[in-house]
Amino acid sequence: MPDNSFTSFVRRTLARREATLMVLLVVLLVPISVRSPQFLSIKNVNTILNDMAILVIVAIGEFYVILSNGIDLSVGSVIAFTGMACGMLNESHPEFPVPLLLVVGMGIGALMGLLNGVLVAYGKIPPIITTLGTMSIFRGMTFVLSKGTWVTAHEMSPSYIALPRTTFLGISLLLWIAMLVILSFYYFSRFTRTGREVYAIGGNANAAKFVGVSETKIRVTVFLISGTLCGLAGSLWTARYASAVNEMATGFEMQAVAACVLGGVNFAGGAGGIIGVALGTLFLGVITNALPVVYISVFWQTFVQGLIVLIALALNTISDQRKNRKLLAQRRG
Amino acid sequence: MSETKQFVAKSRLIDELSWKNRLVEVFTKWEVLLCIIFVLVIVFFSNMTPYFLDYFNLMNATFQFSEKAIMALPMIFIIMCGDIDISIASIIALCAYVVGIAAEAGAPIPTLIVLSLVVGTVAGLINGLLITGLDMPAIAVTLATQSIYRGIAIGMLGEHACTKYPENFGFFGQEFIPGTIIPFEFVLYLFFMIIFAFVLHKTSYGRRLYAIGNSPETARFSGINVKRTRIINYTLTGLFCGISAILLASRILSVRSNIATGWDLEIITLVVLGGVAITGGRGTVFGVFIGSLLVGYLKFGMGLLKFSGTMMTIVIGSLLITAVLLPRLLDIYKANRKLKMQQMTRVGD
Numbered sequence: 001m002p003d004n005s006f007t008s009f010v011r012r013t014l015a016r017r018e019a020t021l022m023v024l025l026v027v028l029l030v031p032i033s034v035r036s037p038q039f040l041s042i043k044n045v046n047t048i049l050n051d052m053a054i055l056v057i058v059a060i061g062e063f064y065v066i067l068s069n070g071i072d073l074s075v076g077s078v079i080a081f082t083g084m085a086c087g088m089l090n091e092s093h094p095e096f097p098v099p100l101l102l103v104v105g106m107g108i109g110a111l112m113g114l115l116n117g118v119l120v121a122y123g124k125i126p127p128i129i130t131t132l133g134t135m136s137i138f139r140g141m142t143f144v145l146s147k148g149t150w151v152t153a154h155e156m157s158p159s160y161i162a163l164p165r166t167t168f169l170g171i172s173l174l175l176w177i178a179m180l181v182i183l184s185f186y187y188f189s190r191f192t193r194t195g196r197e198v199y200a201i202g203g204n205a206n207a208a209k210f211v212g213v214s215e216t217k218i219r220v221t222v223f224l225i226s227g228t229l230c231g232l233a234g235s236l237w238t239a240r241y242a243s244a245v246n247e248m249a250t251g252f253e254m255q256a257v258a259a260c261v262l263g264g265v266n267f268a269g270g271a272g273g274i275i276g277v278a279l280g281t282l283f284l285g286v287i288t289n290a291l292p293v294v295y296i297s298v299f300w301q302t303f304v305q306g307l308i309v310l311i312a313l314a315l316n317t318i319s320d321q322r323k324n325r326k327l328l329a330q331r332r333g
Numbered sequence: 334m335s336e337t338k339q340f341v342a343k344s345r346l347i348d349e350l351s352w353k354n355r356l357v358e359v360f361t362k363w364e365v366l367l368c369i370i371f372v373l374v375i376v377f378f379s380n381m382t383p384y385f386l387d388y389f390n391l392m393n394a395t396f397q398f399s400e401k402a403i404m405a406l407p408m409i410f411i412i413m414c415g416d417i418d419i420s421i422a423s424i425i426a427l428c429a430y431v432v433g434i435a436a437e438a439g440a441p442i443p444t445l446i447v448l449s450l451v452v453g454t455v456a457g458l459i460n461g462l463l464i465t466g467l468d469m470p471a472i473a474v475t476l477a478t479q480s481i482y483r484g485i486a487i488g489m490l491g492e493h494a495c496t497k498y499p500e501n502f503g504f505f506g507q508e509f510i511p512g513t514i515i516p517f518e519f520v521l522y523l524f525f526m527i528i529f530a531f532v533l534h535k536t537s538y539g540r541r542l543y544a545i546g547n548s549p550e551t552a553r554f555s556g557i558n559v560k561r562t563r564i565i566n567y568t569l570t571g572l573f574c575g576i577s578a579i580l581l582a583s584r585i586l587s588v589r590s591n592i593a594t595g596w597d598l599e600i601i602t603l604v605v606l607g608g609v610a611i612t613g614g615r616g617t618v619f620g621v622f623i624g625s626l627l628v629g630y631l632k633f634g635m636g637l638l639k640f641s642g643t644m645m646t647i648v649i650g651s652l653l654i655t656a657v658l659l660p661r662l663l664d665i666y667k668a669n670r671k672l673k674m675q676q677m678t679r680v681g682d
Contacts, residue, residue, distance in 0.1 A: 123654075125658060133650040139646060148643075267472075302483060306478065306479065310474070
């Protein structure tokens with residue numbers, strides 16, 4: 001019997017990952033802002049949000065792959081290739097309209113994601129092996145494309161560099177794009193048939209197949225989404241950092257996975273939500289930006305991120321197991 | 334009369350089919366295919382460049398892949414159980430960091446070796462305990478520890494490079510067996526390879542790995558301590574990361590925090606290319622041995638032909654995907670053949 005009392009309502013809300021993250025964020029922010037009052041200044045908050053905007057776009061792509069019980073390790077390489085392609089296109093054809101550059105990036109990214117998806121869905125190669133392979137293939141292709149050279153700020157058109165910095169209603173375009181992605185995929189996850197089918201395949205692929213969900217279609221779709229979003233992220237990355245380098249976004253897959261795990265996405269597939277991923281990204285951003293405030297060198301960033309992922313992973317697993325045990329106990333009587 | 338004729342025709346058909354079958358069976362065996370590809374690669378490169386089929390060059394080339402080939406051995410055990418470890422390159426970096434710092438502090442060679450092995454073993458044990466203790470997915474845990482182990486090396490070293498080592502430390506990774514031109518590293522690899530082949534194919538521990546890979550549940554019900562076996566595998570892999578780190582540091586005599594970056598991919602490629610099923614339960618040490626030589630000499634030959642390192646990464650990545658895709662296509666081919674044969678032998682029933 002559902003218990004409708006106030007305490008149980010509070011308990012249920014707090015049990016949700018989104019609420020836990022909110023509480024943790026506040027708990028984290030209080031000592032940080034006491035220590036360094038300018039941390040919560042509008043300027044710094046804006047910086048953190050802008051830093052996280054690209055990550056949240058990629059993390060949402062990664063979210064769908066993990067949701068379908070896979071993993072995409074090639075995100076960093078897709079970003080590098082699309083970013084380099086957009087940078088070089090902009091260098092050779094400065095007159096090419098900038099918004100179309102984003103479309104080009106998404107198109108190339110979609111093709112790369114499609115390749116991953118086809119290999120996984122039709123080749124039946126496990127996602128980790130597929131994307132481990134394409135990770136190095138795409139990275140190698142970036143070198144081949146650029147012939148080892150860089151695209152630097154003065155070789156790019158000013159309008160391309162200005163794109164993510166343009167503000168509308170006081171908020172940068174980069175942030176608007178990120179919010180648009182979050183909202184549209186929130187809708188996709190909650191209210192569209194395909195969105196729900198991803199949950200179904202991730203939860204129990206066999207059961208989903210029996211009720212008529214096409215497993216191959218969903219597997220291709222999730223990689224297509226991931227590739228497209230990485231393409232978008234790549235074209236934005238080049239503009240935001242005003243350069244395209246072969247090594248860009250190396251290890252970004254780790255941050256994307258970290259954001260998902262922090263957001264309560266279950267690695268076994270089938271559980272998690274877009275809002276959780278967005279909050280997870282924000283959490284990661286606050287921690288990373290707070291490191292210098294507590295006098296920890298940026299060299300320790302990799303370590304801290306790994307540790308956070310491990311802790312979040314352990315918490316997710318423990319809470320899942322507790323839930324399962326409770327269900328089992330209920331069923332027994 | 335006609336019945337006898339029919340019978341003779343049918344038995345001849347069966348004879349012919351079984352003979353052909355045996356041939357198909359042999360030539361679709363992964364290890365045999367690998368050997369054929371290996372020979373083709375050798376023939377191709379020795380035609381392309383006169384420097385390839387040179388005894389000294391061939392021996393010298395083993396320096397480039399011995400450490401990875403050594404790492405592929407314990408990785409066979411992990412993948413055999415259906416697990417994965419993508420933190421090995423980071424463990425190597427961590428061990429190499431400890432070796433580099435200790436050497437700068439003036440530690441003698443035995444201390445360096447012990448330190449590296451201990452750090453590697455502990456790191457591997459932590460992986461194993463985390464994965465089995467809480468029953469967490471191996472990919473996720475080793476992805477996290479990948480950052481943690483490499484993160485310690487980055488955090489401690491920063492931009493620093495350790496370049497001070499005791500005299501003779503270069504022996505492990507640079508020298509030859511005295512009196513010959515066979516590198517010490519390669520001999521060490523062959524030694525470990527034989528041990529691993531023995532353990533996997535001739536001991537109950539090896540058979541247990543196959544059982545776990547085919548079905549962990551069944552293995553557990555038949556009295557195999559699955560958790561302990563998996564922990565042992567991860568610890569063993571950590572230990573070998575320590576060995577690799579010594580060889581690597583000794584070979585290049587310079588340790589930076591980005592050492593061994595990207596080795597995870599290459600080592601997993603060696604194992605999978607060697608015919609170990611990524612889902613577990615199938616594969617041989619011999620296959621991985623041939624696979625390691627194949628990749629090693631492919632890269633050596635490409636280097637001689639002045640291919641860039643980038644082209645090699647693309648080739649390695651493609652090899653990994655092909656190596657998983659091809660056995661699947663072979664399986665489908667075999668299944669179709671079997672079906673066809675059944676239909677043919679049913680003639681006149």
